[in-house]
Amino acid sequence: xxxxxxxxxxxxxxxxxxxxxxxxxxxxxxxxxxxxxxxxxxxxxxxxxxxxxxxxxxxxxxxxxxxxxxxxxxxxxxxxxxxxxxxxxxxxxxxxxxxxxxxxxxxxxxxxxxxxxxxxxxxxxxxxxxxxxxxxxxxxxxxxxxxxxxxxxxxxxxxxxxxxxxxxxxxxxxxxx
Amino acid sequence: xxxxxxxxxxxxxxxxxxxxxxxxxxxxxxxxxxxxxxxxxxxxxxxxxxxxxxxxxxxxxxxxxxxxxxxxxxxxxxxxxxxxxxxxxxxxxxxxxxxxxxxxxxxxxxxxxxxxxxxxxxxxxxxxxxxxxxxxxxxxxxxxxxxxxxxxxxxxxxxxxxxxxxxxxxxxxxxxxxxxxxxxxxxxxxxxxxxxxxxxxxxxxxxxxxxxxxxxxxxxxxxxxxxxxxxxxxxxxxxxxxxxxxxxxxxxxxxxxxxxxxxxxxxxxxxxxxxxxxxxxxxxxxxxxxxxxxxxxxxxxxxxxxxxxxxxxxxxxxxxxxxxxxxxxxxxxxxxxxxxxxxxxxxxxxxxxxxxxxxxxxxxxxxxxxxxxxxxxxxxxxxxxxxxxxxxxxxxxxxxxxxxxxxxxxxxxxxxxxxxxxxxxxxxxxxxxxxxxxxxxxxxxxxxxxxxxxxxxxxxxxxxxxxxxxxxxxxxxxxxxxxxxxxxxxxxxxxxxxxxxxxxxxxxxxxxxxxxxxxxxxxxxxxxxxxxxxxxxxxxxxxxxxxxxxxxxxxxxxxxxxxxxxxxxxxxxxxxxxxxxxxxxxxxxxxxxx
Numbered sequence: 001x002x003x004x005x006x007x008x009x010x011x012x013x014x015x016x017x018x019x020x021x022x023x024x025x026x027x028x029x030x031x032x033x034x035x036x037x038x039x040x041x042x043x044x045x046x047x048x049x050x051x052x053x054x055x056x057x058x059x060x061x062x063x064x065x066x067x068x069x070x071x072x073x074x075x076x077x078x079x080x081x082x083x084x085x086x087x088x089x090x091x092x093x094x095x096x097x098x099x100x101x102x103x104x105x106x107x108x109x110x111x112x113x114x115x116x117x118x119x120x121x122x123x124x125x126x127x128x129x130x131x132x133x134x135x136x137x138x139x140x141x142x143x144x145x146x147x148x149x150x151x152x153x154x155x156x157x158x159x160x161x162x163x164x165x166x167x168x169x170x171x172x173x174x175x176x177x
Numbered sequence: 178x179x180x181x182x183x184x185x186x187x188x189x190x191x192x193x194x195x196x197x198x199x200x201x202x203x204x205x206x207x208x209x210x211x212x213x214x215x216x217x218x219x220x221x222x223x224x225x226x227x228x229x230x231x232x233x234x235x236x237x238x239x240x241x242x243x244x245x246x247x248x249x250x251x252x253x254x255x256x257x258x259x260x261x262x263x264x265x266x267x268x269x270x271x272x273x274x275x276x277x278x279x280x281x282x283x284x285x286x287x288x289x290x291x292x293x294x295x296x297x298x299x300x301x302x303x304x305x306x307x308x309x310x311x312x313x314x315x316x317x318x319x320x321x322x323x324x325x326x327x328x329x330x331x332x333x334x335x336x337x338x339x340x341x342x343x344x345x346x347x348x349x350x351x352x353x354x355x356x357x358x359x360x361x362x363x364x365x366x367x368x369x370x371x372x373x374x375x376x377x378x379x380x381x382x383x384x385x386x387x388x389x390x391x392x393x394x395x396x397x398x399x400x401x402x403x404x405x406x407x408x409x410x411x412x413x414x415x416x417x418x419x420x421x422x423x424x425x426x427x428x429x430x431x432x433x434x435x436x437x438x439x440x441x442x443x444x445x446x447x448x449x450x451x452x453x454x455x456x457x458x459x460x461x462x463x464x465x466x467x468x469x470x471x472x473x474x475x476x477x478x479x480x481x482x483x484x485x486x487x488x489x490x491x492x493x494x495x496x497x498x499x500x501x502x503x504x505x506x507x508x509x510x511x512x513x514x515x516x517x518x519x520x521x522x523x524x525x526x527x528x529x530x531x532x533x534x535x536x537x538x539x540x541x542x543x544x545x546x547x548x549x550x551x552x553x554x555x556x557x558x559x560x561x562x563x564x565x566x567x568x569x570x571x572x573x574x575x576x577x578x579x580x581x582x583x584x585x586x587x588x589x590x591x592x593x594x595x596x597x598x599x600x601x602x603x604x605x606x607x608x609x610x611x612x613x614x615x616x617x618x619x620x621x622x623x624x625x626x627x628x629x630x631x632x633x634x635x636x637x638x639x640x641x642x643x644x645x646x647x648x649x650x651x652x653x654x655x656x657x658x659x660x661x662x663x664x665x666x667x668x669x670x671x672x673x674x675x676x677x678x679x680x681x682x683x684x685x686x687x688x689x690x691x692x693x694x695x696x697x698x699x700x701x702x703x704x705x706x707x708x709x710x711x712x713x714x715x716x717x718x719x720x721x722x723x724x725x726x727x728x729x730x731x732x733x734x735x736x737x738x739x740x741x742x743x744x745x746x747x748x749x750x751x752x753x754x755x756x757x758x759x760x761x762x763x764x765x766x767x768x769x770x771x
Contacts, residue, residue, distance in 0.1 A: 087487075087492055090484050157215060160244050
């Protein structure tokens, strides 16, 4: 066993009980080595299974690129408005970049806030939310109070880690001195 | 097999981009989304691939941390994650591999990068690094278009105009190793920027450029500056574009500017009692780029606040900000990199110290305007020898998002010849980040469909060094002459016999010729011999070498003459042809250091 392979085996054993038992048996001569054909660099793996929620991946990206989780986890009462503002400026700018890149948000209607709009007669309530004096089946006309938002794409990063780390949003950062 | 797509690849010093279009009636250029690691185990598809290579640890390999959809047990990462690791692990991160490709003081096939990394890191060669970036792009393409393998497509790959034949050959070697088809075309980046402009203009360009006019292309990337001059001529009643000159390879770019700003801003933090750690320095560098773009945009604000966020999870308490005002940035960047200068000013060469570390040969004078003055002075002569300013300037590269740089450059140039009207920015919208890849795509499409092409041929003249026969004087080298083997402007797809005396070459032993190039000697014909020259006139690159073999013959030496060829794909080849038809041998560049 080469030095590389030996140290690899050591680390595998360290984290794998079952394997370490059979390795001991192998060393004791109770178990014949099983010959497995391990195709080296054969056909590339099929698509990595995104076995964690996109929500965690999004959170992780916002933290990585914009420190979003840090800022919302801090008690704001400890700081002055100026301090919060200084930190928030960068976090907001960088969060915006992440959201823009992944979702490319657009207003749902091109009609500007305050201008008048007419809804189609059979609209989906998910598309228009009416407030005020609503009666009958429409079409309705009124003023836009909010133009709404729509994601034009949804490109959250793919993740290829393992079960043990799937809920990790940000790793521990350790500076080695 | 007929190609379905034309693919343009910009293999940049700091970012690589792939643009493509279907080879149909209409040119429709799109950018390939390139999946890449952006963090451990995390893959995101982006428009550009940062040209960085991170050499991983064995733990990362074992855990599949660096795996990609098309590769498992990866030991390295390319792209955004590699770039961000550069801050934490400079010893494991390869950057600017492309600048190393044209650095002829080192062996570019040897594993030398990361430069100065400790011995336990298994290094890679500049050629391997370029190959890895291209392989990544090829894999990204093939996972997006599994039915259109890249070897069946038409590929155009861009190189800096100032790349010498050796750097082009090494780029080609990396490309072929990465699986790019052998009939791919090398295109010069500034020309590519013009092709992008042409694609965006459509037929309108004929109204915007007039016969007799010229365009200076000023391409400032992250790490390099590239200059090219194009003239507008008429041929058979048709407008044609001709590439007239290219500048030297200048290692100064946007990154230098951001580092300069970061350096002065970090002094401000120091005044507040904060010393920045490496991680914060990198984040400061990015903030400074944003500050540059904001403050130096036309009608930008007068001040901009730059913050450095606290390193730990206590973010708000640890955040410190400083105000930077426009005048400060403008004076350090505009006067540092685009200083006002006269047409006769020249880049200042620092006297070399006795001991110089090899490293990359960064420009000793970052004043880009002085480099442009030298270029314009050398190449833009009017009828009676006076300097005739280029009529238009095409800006390319992310640096010019700070539009004040464009204004400053145009102002400085217009002052060089106040009677000559002024240099104008070339009309139209410019995509400063992606135009090189887009232009390469348009070039490939034009080549296939018969659209406009820029003429030009070779932008330099090339020479081989011949030691003169004669009595040897002990201790003194034999006098060297330079024989012109490629004239300026030699066209692609042509070959030329070099008239010269017969040159006797020994069979079975490596023969080597010193090799020179010139930007300025435009009138030397093939076979012209120079007895002496200045260092400004002729620059030396890597030597050419071959070992002659003869089958069924016991000749010990063969008389030969030279024949040079520029292939359809723009590759330079020099052959020794036996005068008595004994055979022909191709000379190869020897990139090993002596």
